[in-house]
Amino acid sequence: MGTKQQITERISALLRDSKLSITDTRVKILELFMRSNGALEHSDFEKLAGKSFDRVTVYRTLQTFLEKGIIHKIPTTDTSVRYAVCKSECTEHHHHDHHVHFKCENCGATTCLDETDVPSIQLPKGYAMHNVEVVVNGVCKSCK
Amino acid sequence: MGTKQQITERISALLRDSKLSITDTRVKILELFMRSNGALEHSDFEKLAGKSFDRVTVYRTLQTFLEKGIIHKIPTTDTSVRYAVCKSECTEHHHHDHHVHFKCENCGATTCLDETDVPSIQLPKGYAMHNVEVVVNGVCKSCK
DNA sequence: TTTTTATTTGCAACATTGTTGCAAAATTAC
């Protein structure tokens, strides 16, 4: 994972690459993403960081990160929107999200299984496929 | 699809089988599900039915249908919760939802591809799989 | 470094969405 110093440097580089100003809020939010190796939803930021930043700022920051391809959304069956940091292959214009998401029914954590490829699917005639989202529900490694 | 009369009879039977009272609200909501052959979210009911029933009643009705296995949720990447009627194999205790969901990027409709099976997925060691949700984004038959 | 310009943030106010308790109304059981 690296020292605090290294993480901060990596985050600064990431923001610079995306042509975004380096601000406290953005750095802190990205730190939270990198430390929790799972998906986060909006309410997590208030829980994890107290009220060190405004709700509105969090919404806007996540929106910006989405547009720049720094994070991606993960489908859920509830009203929350869950986000995870993208791998290096993702850019603003081309978004590779061809991995499987795992939601643990015990601890509630959602993780990206980066090594698990999304299988190919044969659609009925007349449908055009752009991308496939897969969420597996079950029990994760640490909860068994 | 059948006549209005036949649909009403089918709905009554469905409610009776689930041991639910047959009420105007429940019948109307099921009618909306059967007529729109796609998934519906909460706001759709207010749009489709005006304010012929209360918001609270819709929430409670959908909750009841979920518990009885009459409808199921479909994962989304936004804050809405989308529902679709289950096939006959679904019951209160055993829920078969092994089909693929398709979200059209053009018309926005979400449909169940009942004939398209969810492919098997090889998880990393240590993970237990309970069920798999697949949502394909693309362009549907009617929008091409 | 200091000044200028552009961007980001926080606040306030609001809009939307979801929840709970309780009395009135409707449905089912008798």
Add this chain to the structure above:
DNA sequence: GTAATTTTGCAACAATGTTGCAAATAAAAA
């Protein structure tokens, strides 16, 4: 039909998401 049970609608509230604008901060220019 009447009684018992369930469901509904209202009111009030809680939580979540959005917008405009002035103050604060970061980047660019001098």
